[in-house]
Amino acid sequence: MATAIRMRSLADPPVAGAAAAEAAVQPASLRNVEEVMTPPLAIKRHDVGGAPPMAPAIAQPAMGARLLGRLRTQLGSLALSVLSIGLLLGFWYLGTEYRWDFYIRFTNVPTPGEVYTEFMGLIGSAKFQANIGISLGRIMLGFCIATGLGVLLGLLCGRYALLKGLLFPALEVLRPIPAIAWVPISIMLWPTTETSIVFITFIGAFFPILLNTLHGVAAVDPVLIRAARCLGAGEVALMTRVILPGALPHIFTGLAVGMGVAWVSLIAAEMISGQFGVGYFTWEAYSLIEYPHIVIGMLVIGVLGLLCSGGIRLLSRLVMPWQRVGTKENA
Amino acid sequence: MMASEAKAAKGHIDLRDIRVSFTQNGAALDAVRGVTLDVKPGEFVSVVGPSGCGKSTLLNIVAGFLKPSAGEARVDGLPISGPGADRGVVFQQYSLFPWLKVRENVEFGLKMQGMGRAERESRARTLLGLAGLLSFENHYPDQLSGGMKQRVGIVRALATGPQVLLMDEPFGALDAQTRVVMQEILTNMWQQLRLSVLFITHDIEESIFLSDKVYVMTARPGRIKAEIPIPLPRPRTAEMTSSPTFMALHRQLKALIREESLAAMGGELKEGGLGQDWHLGEQGVGAL
Ligand SMILES: Nc1ncnc2c1ncn2[C@@H]1O[C@H](COP(=O)(O)OP(=O)(O)OP(=O)(O)O)[C@@H](O)[C@H]1O
Ligand SMILES: [Mg+2]
Numbered sequence: 001m002a003t004a005i006r007m008r009s010l011a012d013p014p015v016a017g018a019a020a021a022e023a024a025v026q027p028a029s030l031r032n033v034e035e036v037m038t039p040p041l042a043i044k045r046h047d048v049g050g051a052p053p054m055a056p057a058i059a060q061p062a063m064g065a066r067l068l069g070r071l072r073t074q075l076g077s078l079a080l081s082v083l084s085i086g087l088l089l090g091f092w093y094l095g096t097e098y099r100w101d102f103y104i105r106f107t108n109v110p111t112p113g114e115v116y117t118e119f120m121g122l123i124g125s126a127k128f129q130a131n132i133g134i135s136l137g138r139i140m141l142g143f144c145i146a147t148g149l150g151v152l153l154g155l156l157c158g159r160y161a162l163l164k165g166l167l168f169p170a171l172e173v174l175r176p177i178p179a180i181a182w183v184p185i186s187i188m189l190w191p192t193t194e195t196s197i198v199f200i201t202f203i204g205a206f207f208p209i210l211l212n213t214l215h216g217v218a219a220v221d222p223v224l225i226r227a228a229r230c231l232g233a234g235e236v237a238l239m240t241r242v243i244l245p246g247a248l249p250h251i252f253t254g255l256a257v258g259m260g261v262a263w264v265s266l267i268a269a270e271m272i273s274g275q276f277g278v279g280y281f282t283w284e285a286y287s288l289i290e291y292p293h294i295v296i297g298m299l300v301i302g303v304l305g306l307l308c309s310g311g312i313r314l315l316s317r318l319v320m321p322w323q324r325v326g327t328k329e330n331a
Numbered sequence: 332m333m334a335s336e337a338k339a340a341k342g343h344i345d346l347r348d349i350r351v352s353f354t355q356n357g358a359a360l361d362a363v364r365g366v367t368l369d370v371k372p373g374e375f376v377s378v379v380g381p382s383g384c385g386k387s388t389l390l391n392i393v394a395g396f397l398k399p400s401a402g403e404a405r406v407d408g409l410p411i412s413g414p415g416a417d418r419g420v421v422f423q424q425y426s427l428f429p430w431l432k433v434r435e436n437v438e439f440g441l442k443m444q445g446m447g448r449a450e451r452e453s454r455a456r457t458l459l460g461l462a463g464l465l466s467f468e469n470h471y472p473d474q475l476s477g478g479m480k481q482r483v484g485i486v487r488a489l490a491t492g493p494q495v496l497l498m499d500e501p502f503g504a505l506d507a508q509t510r511v512v513m514q515e516i517l518t519n520m521w522q523q524l525r526l527s528v529l530f531i532t533h534d535i536e537e538s539i540f541l542s543d544k545v546y547v548m549t550a551r552p553g554r555i556k557a558e559i560p561i562p563l564p565r566p567r568t569a570e571m572t573s574s575p576t577f578m579a580l581h582r583q584l585k586a587l588i589r590e591e592s593l594a595a596m597g598g599e600l601k602e603g604g605l606g607q608d609w610h611l612g613e614q615g616v617g618a619l
């Protein structure tokens with residue numbers, strides 16, 4: 001249909017310059033009075049062989065120098081990180097080695113060395129691994145349900161004011177209640193301890209995800225919705241192809257926050273309801289006076305939390321490749 | 332070829348006695364009143380007028396985003412019931428989907444029509460090639476300049492083969508040089524595709540250069556103050572902008588708009604409580 005179209009591309013010689021040059025040699029009849037009265041301009045054109053076509057990839061000048069500078073700043077921050085963690089370990093070591101007992105008491109706190117040797121012994125134990133596996137399983141389940149429900153409800157409530165009006169007053173009443181406060185009622189509500197722990201993890205993650213999704217929907221540029229409707233998008237296509245991708249940056253903020261709260265809620269639930277998991281392991285170590293295990297439990301929880309939020313960051317990069325292009329240019 | 336000839340007979344925009352009122356602070360205010368506007372199939376028509384006179388409002392009616400409070404709005408004899416792919420729209424703001432690459436943006440409307448992947452892709456690539464954008468097909472919108480984004484926007488609006496193209500100050504955000512190039516690209520496309528264009532602009536020169544007919548609107552509430560045919564021959568060239576006819580049209584339009592801009596500002600100053608009385612507006616119109 002459109003085979004005959006010929007268009008001037010931006011890569012052609014600049015039009016404005018050409019027009020100016022042609023105007024200078026125009027017959028007088030076409031010019032207006034003011035132009036005739038001004039003497040013709042002596043325009044000297046430089047031969048630049050046409051503007052070079054704009055290459056998609058722009059060559060970066062002084063790559064080596066940039067890389068070196070980058071390396072230096074990275075080495076600097078690495079040194080600082082090592083120093084920072086070293087200071088923490090040093091403080092722990094000194095406090096436990098000299099049995100500091102001045103208001104805060106290090107008397108029963110295990111030394112870094114004790115913790116390390118205990119950890120080496122524990123790491124191969126099937127029970128310890130099972131505890132980690134169980135906690136991860138609970139997080140995954142609770143968090144995934146929270147993500148599915150939170151994003152779905154967030155999208156729908158963001159788009160349909162009626163649904164939001166119906167759901168939100170109730171949700172607003174429940175929202176300020178911390179997930180930990182749900183523990184007793186959750187144990188009563190659900191048939192097994194397992195489900196009640198997953199439920200508490202879910203509650204922790206659900207509200208940040210829901211609210212951020214809602215913000216994300218509100219932040220979608222209305223002109224994009226109009227554009228999509230002009231291009232023939234129906235309600236479903238609008239939801240899945242415009243509103244969802246448009247809200248994704250906010251949704252991922254919600255996922256990151258939700259993951260943090262999910263861990264807090266999970267550990268608390270495990271400590272209270274007492275059946276397996278790293279939270280249970282940590283609390284049990286205290287009851288059984290296996291003090292090095294307390295620290296091991298804490299460190300494991302920290303590392304798992306870190307891995308989970310790292311996973312979400314990785315996922316967000318994979319799912320939103322367009323988010324990186326804008327920043328790359330001004331980097 | 333047959334298809335494009337048959338299409339040339341379509342794309343007739345017909346607004347009759349349109350009134351649009353918005354309720355602001357409980358009071359109904361007319362944004363647009365008694366507007367009758369006509370775009371024949373294949374015609375390029377511009378609307379100019381002072382800021383806030385209701386140009387976008389008119390375009391939104393044709394696009395199907397807004398229902399007039401009174402009057403009739405038809406395209407090809409059928410009342411406008413909502414937005415649709417038969418009317419392409421290019422917005423003043425950049426409106427490309429940031430999460431889609433350039434080609435995917437162009438394919439969006441085709442996908443909505445249920446066109447198969449291979450056909451979609453080849454069609455989008457053809458159109459992008461014509462617009463000189465093929466080497467950017469895999470770029471994200473954030474990697475493009477403003478002029479390129481707007482070119483992709485035009486290509487995207489044309490991809491579904493609409494009979495009508497609606498443009499709301501599409502080049503408003505571009506620098507003067509890019510603007511000139513974009514105008515040439517647009518005239519080229521319009522001449523090849525033979526579709527009807529309703530073009531909204533602040534720029535008098537642009538409206539003359541591009542159009543077959545220019546409507547001038549009054550300050551709010553917007554009415555049609557003048558309908559000016561542009562008798563310049565086609566194809567239009569850059570030299571024509573200094574021809575006597577062009578200059579005369581320019582002067583005429585400038586005078587008309589200046590009056591209305593003053594009237595609009597006078598109204599605002601009065602509303603602002605400055606107590607100034609400009610004695611313009613209706614008197615100014617009559618004095619013409
Ligand atoms: N949704 C709305 N509610 C209330 N008033 C509105 C609404 N939309 C537009 N208006 C008013 O209607 C008038 C016309 O608006 P419109 O956007 O059509 O003007 P315009 O000619 O496109 O202006 P500009 O040149 O600045 O883009 C303005 O005075 C505006 O304040
Ligand atoms: Mg406008």
